[in-house]
Amino acid sequence: MSMLNSSPHGHQGHSTGQVMQQVMLACVPGLTALTWFFGWGTVINIIWLALLALGIEALILHLRGRPIAFYLRDYSALVTAVLLGLALPPTAPWWLGLIGITFAIGIAKHLYGGMGYNPFNPAMVGYVVLLISFPLQMTRWVLPVGATDALPGFGESLVMFFGAEPFAGIDAYTGATALDSFRQQRGGMLVSEFWSVTDVMGRWSGLGWEWVNTGFLLGGLYLLYKKIIGWRIPVGMLAAIAILSAVFYDGGSSASGGSPLMHLFGGATMLGAFFIATDPVTASTTPKGRLIYGAMIGIIVYVIRIWGNYADGVAFAVLLGNFSAPLIDAYTQPRTYGHRK
Amino acid sequence: MSIQASHSFYPLPGGIHPSENKAQSLQGPIRQAELPARLIIPLTQPGFAQAHVQVQPGDKVYKGQLLASGNPVTGLNAHASTSGTVVEITEHAVPNMSGLPELCAVIASDGQDEWQKLPPLDPAETDVDTLITRIHDCGISGLGGAGFPSHTKLRGALSKVHTLVINAAECEPFITADHALMREHADEIIKGIWLLLQITGAGKCLIGIEDNKPDARDAMLKAIEDAFDDRLSLVEVPTKYPSGAEKQLIWLLTGTEVPSGKITIQSGIMCQNVGTARAIARAVLHGEALVSRITTFTGAALEHPCNMEVLIGTPVAELLAQCDLDESRLSRVISGGPLMGFHLPHADLPIVKITNCIIATTESELPTPAPQQACIRCGFCTDVCPVNLLPQQLFWFSRSKELEKAEQHNIMDCIECGACAYVCPSHIPLVQYYRATKAELREAKEKELKAEYSKKRFDFHQQRMEEQKRQDEQRRAERAALAKKRKQEAAAGGEQAGGEQAGGEQKEAKDAIKAALERVNAKKAARAAKASQQEQNDTEPGS
Numbered sequence: 048m049s050m051l052n053s054s055p056h057g058h059q060g061h062s063t064g065q066v067m068q069q070v071m072l073a074c075v076p077g078l079t080a081l082t083w084f085f086g087w088g089t090v091i092n093i094i095w096l097a098l099l100a101l102g103i104e105a106l107i108l109h110l111r112g113r114p115i116a117f118y119l120r121d122y123s124a125l126v127t128a129v130l131l132g133l134a135l136p137p138t139a140p141w142w143l144g145l146i147g148i149t150f151a152i153g154i155a156k157h158l159y160g161g162m163g164y165n166p167f168n169p170a171m172v173g174y175v176v177l178l179i180s181f182p183l184q185m186t187r188w189v190l191p192v193g194a195t196d197a198l199p200g201f202g203e204s205l206v207m208f209f210g211a212e213p214f215a216g217i218d219a220y221t222g223a224t225a226l227d228s229f230r231q232q233r234g235g236m237l238v239s240e241f242w243s244v245t246d247v248m249g250r251w252s253g254l255g256w257e258w259v260n261t262g263f264l265l266g267g268l269y270l271l272y273k274k275i276i277g278w279r280i281p282v283g284m285l286a287a288i289a290i291l292s293a294v295f296y297d298g299g300s301s302a303s304g305g306s307p308l309m310h311l312f313g314g315a316t317m318l319g320a321f322f323i324a325t326d327p328v329t330a331s332t333t334p335k336g337r338l339i340y341g342a343m344i345g346i347i348v349y350v351i352r353i354w355g356n357y358a359d360g361v362a363f364a365v366l367l368g369n370f371s372a373p374l375i376d377a378y379t380q381p382r383t384y385g386h387r388k
Numbered sequence: 389m390s391i392q393a394s395h396s397f398y399p400l401p402g403g404i405h406p407s408e409n410k411a412q413s414l415q416g417p418i419r420q421a422e423l424p425a426r427l428i429i430p431l432t433q434p435g436f437a438q439a440h441v442q443v444q445p446g447d448k449v450y451k452g453q454l455l456a457s458g459n460p461v462t463g464l465n466a467h468a469s470t471s472g473t474v475v476e477i478t479e480h481a482v483p484n485m486s487g488l489p490e491l492c493a494v495i496a497s498d499g500q501d502e503w504q505k506l507p508p509l510d511p512a513e514t515d516v517d518t519l520i521t522r523i524h525d526c527g528i529s530g531l532g533g534a535g536f537p538s539h540t541k542l543r544g545a546l547s548k549v550h551t552l553v554i555n556a557a558e559c560e561p562f563i564t565a566d567h568a569l570m571r572e573h574a575d576e577i578i579k580g581i582w583l584l585l586q587i588t589g590a591g592k593c594l595i596g597i598e599d600n601k602p603d604a605r606d607a608m609l610k611a612i613e614d615a616f617d618d619r620l621s622l623v624e625v626p627t628k629y630p631s632g633a634e635k636q637l638i639w640l641l642t643g644t645e646v647p648s649g650k651i652t653i654q655s656g657i658m659c660q661n662v663g664t665a666r667a668i669a670r671a672v673l674h675g676e677a678l679v680s681r682i683t684t685f686t687g688a689a690l691e692h693p694c695n696m697e698v699l700i701g702t703p704v705a706e707l708l709a710q711c712d713l714d715e716s717r718l719s720r721v722i723s724g725g726p727l728m729g730f731h732l733p734h735a736d737l738p739i740v741k742i743t744n745c746i747i748a749t750t751e752s753e754l755p756t757p758a759p760q761q762a763c764i765r766c767g768f769c770t771d772v773c774p775v776n777l778l779p780q781q782l783f784w785f786s787r788s789k790e791l792e793k794a795e796q797h798n799i800m801d802c803i804e805c806g807a808c809a810y811v812c813p814s815h816i817p818l819v820q821y822y823r824a825t826k827a828e829l830r831e832a833k834e835k836e837l838k839a840e841y842s843k844k845r846f847d848f849h850q851q852r853m854e855e856q857k858r859q860d861e862q863r864r865a866e867r868a869a870l871a872k873k874r875k876q877e878a879a880a881g882g883e884q885a886g887g888e889q890a891g892g893e894q895k896e897a898k899d900a901i902k903a904a905l906e907r908v909n910a911k912k913a914a915r916a917a918k919a920s921q922q923e924q925n926d927t928e929p930g931s
């Protein structure tokens with residue numbers, strides 16, 4: 048039977064490429080906030096990773112004997128590049144991105160059979176490989192505008208990007224992220240005390256970070272509105288984080304884990320909830336399963352933030368979620384019409 | 389108007405809202421198609437029993453005259469749709485899913501269109517059996533989709549049905565044949581419904597209609613009011629595809645889920661389409677065989693889309709010409725709707741009883757499907773599946789030929805509505821994969837069944853051999869014992885008694901054979917009963 052003969056004969060007109068384009072478009076508010084508060088580094092990362100991603104994807108497709116142009120048009124490699132670029136610190140040198148994206152696309156994606164077959168989110172695989180291998184470079188964030196007098200300019204960002212070794216003045220610009228400081232430098236202070244002594248905290252969460260998260264939240268709502276992502280994964284993840292942080296807030300005592308707002312609008316929460324955990328290829332696929340999958344990622348994020356060794360746990364949480372997705376799916380098959388409960 | 393449409397329904401999961409494209413063909417009233425010079429009338433129906441052809445080339449026939457009779461249980465009669473001469477009886481391509489040619493009668497019309505009707509029946513005076521026989525005689529089959537013979541469905545439903553569901557949803561885009569029919573012939577539909585209630589003994593009837601056809605709804609409400617029958621009610625359901633699929637409509641209207649693998653009658657519900665109801669009314673009250681139907685002609689390649697009353701057997705090409713087909717824009721012709729219909733290889737095909745719509749479309753209206761990309765597991769398909777399947781999982785299993793897993797994930801419950809493929813951003817022809825997998829599963833089942841039979845037969849044979857051996861041995865032992873006894877008796881001098889003994893032994897052996905035969909027969913009967921039940925479960929009448 049040829050394709051022409053097969054029903055349905057109509058289509059609603061969305062293609063996978065368009066879906067991916069929308070995802071990239073929805074990243075713009077978050078990216079703008081990142082650039083405003085932390086300088087040009089992220090933009091440079093994304094451009095560099097995008098070029099690499101397209102090149103690597105084309106090379107591998109060529110090696111695998113696939114039609115290059117056809118597959119590049121699904122834009123999935125670009126989305127991976129954008130997500131990894133958003134996650135990398137703005138100070139990342141060129142080789143960091145090169146290693147990360149090579150792992151992401153070459154190994155996490157194509158070694159498993161390419162688009163649609165990869166069990167793990169490629170961008171997060173790349174990120175975690177870098178985080179484990181280069182912890183120093185991966186945790187050196189730029190201080191947000193407001194906590195420092197001057198952001199690195201575009202030129203300085205380029206110097207950081209091309210420098211194999213950080214240039215002399217880099218320390219003036221960089222420091223730990225807000226979540227990191229909250230974990231490591233609080234030393235028994237009440238939450239409110241810490242807020243008043245540090246200049247990396249903003250109104251509810253990390254200075255700058257609260258706006259970055261607001262940006263990704265806006266982008267996420269746009270994707271929801273466009274029906275590109277479903278509500279279950281983000282709601283599951285955000286609800287889990289909100290509930291856990293409310294439980295362990297402890298009135299802002301010296302043992303407090305931080306307020307729900309700080310967690311929801313801190314670190315990579317919104318980016319993770321709307322853009323990374325929702326990656327369809329690697330998420331759970333049943334309706335109930337997605338809620339569980341999201342909640343599970345939320346719980347792991349919180350646990351890592353409070354009791355783990357890393358300041359933020361989104362990448363690890365998503366990979367652990369990916370790992371459990373097939374199992375979750377197996378236990379959450381919806382009841383088919385005509386089959387009794 | 390005192391009678392109102394009800395709006396209480398059970399919401400359907402999933403579903404899609406494709407653009408309706410219905411207005412084009414609803415601009416005018418139903419047109420009468422021109423009398424064709426030559427008609428090609430299928431004498432058999434795919435999947436149903438063989439027909440007995442009643443005419444020969446050269447015979448003069450009247451409109452409504454029997455051409456071929458199907459068997460009384462599952463067969464469908466075929467009739468001449470106009471008066472004229474039988475030119476030949478031959479295999480001809482017909483618009484069906486399988487694409488296989490069927491035995492057809494080619495009739496040259498004499499231009500008179502002269503009827504030969506059966507005598508009208510007075511339903512109040514006629515018993516149920518006669519009514520069903522009339523429906524059989526008139527060759528009526530479901531006009532909504534699958535074309536299942538109506539008399540077969542009705543006989544199966546006798547005194548088993550409490551609710552009659554009338555399908556007036558017409559949820560597929562482009563198709564407006566039922567809509568037009570309701571606008572113009574609501575009274576006849578209601579008469580047909582009355583007959584269906586009479587036959588089945590159902591206590592109530594729910595008519596399900598989508599809320600995108602208020603004029604048809606009002607016409608139906610008026611007819612219901614005129615009929616003074618409080619068993620009838622009309623339920624307006626939200627426009628959503630596929631709310632007109634049989635089991636989906638039953639859920640919407642009654643909140644009943646027909647168990648998987650069962651037919652609706654087993655849940656006490658029978659579903660019939662409005663067109664079928666009208667055909668039944670014409671057959672009983674006017675003695676007219678099913679020789680014409682209302683078909684929608686639409687699509688951007690037609691200057692004048694419309695609904696037409698067409699004779700069964702009229703070549704599609706002629707009808708397209710009557711709607712002013714613009715050949716230069718035509719990209720393809722589809723029989724049925726854009727979601728479940730099938731593509732016609734050419735237009736030299738006749739209208740058949742199930743042809744509810746012909747779409748002559750253009751590339752811009754229904755573009756050629758884009759090439760298939762990788763599944764990104766976005767789950768759009770899951771969100772729209774009306775049966776709560778996991779279409780993307782079914783796709784993976786179908787592609788990797790994991791038949792068992794596909795079955796565990798209930799692929800056999802897929803109604804092939806195409807909603808999943810419609811939303812798939814990777815343009816995967818999902819339904820095509822499912823059809824293939826379902827066919828493979830059915831085949832595997834059949835093989836299994838056959839294997840089981842032959843194993844049983846083998847076991848039985850084995851058993852019989854052993855039994856035989858045992859009996860032989862027993863007999864030998866008995867004979868030996870007898871001989872011994874006889875010898876002893878002979879020695880004692882009792883010849884007479886020995887003869888009597890031998891007769892008794894012969895009778896005993898006969899009894900043993902008879903008992904064995906009885907066992908064989910009982911087993912055979914049990915097997916036959918089981919097989920016929922299996923068959924019954926496998927045949928799923930559509931609406």
Ligand code: SF4
Pocket residue numbers: 762763764765766767768769770779780783808811812813814815816818
């Ligand atoms: S809609 Fe298509 S691409 Fe998305 S999960 Fe379903 S089959 Fe895969």
Ligand code: SF4
Pocket residue numbers: 772773774775776777778779801802803804805806807808809818819822
């Ligand atoms: S075609 Fe089958 S799997 Fe797809 S939406 Fe319809 S019922 Fe569900």
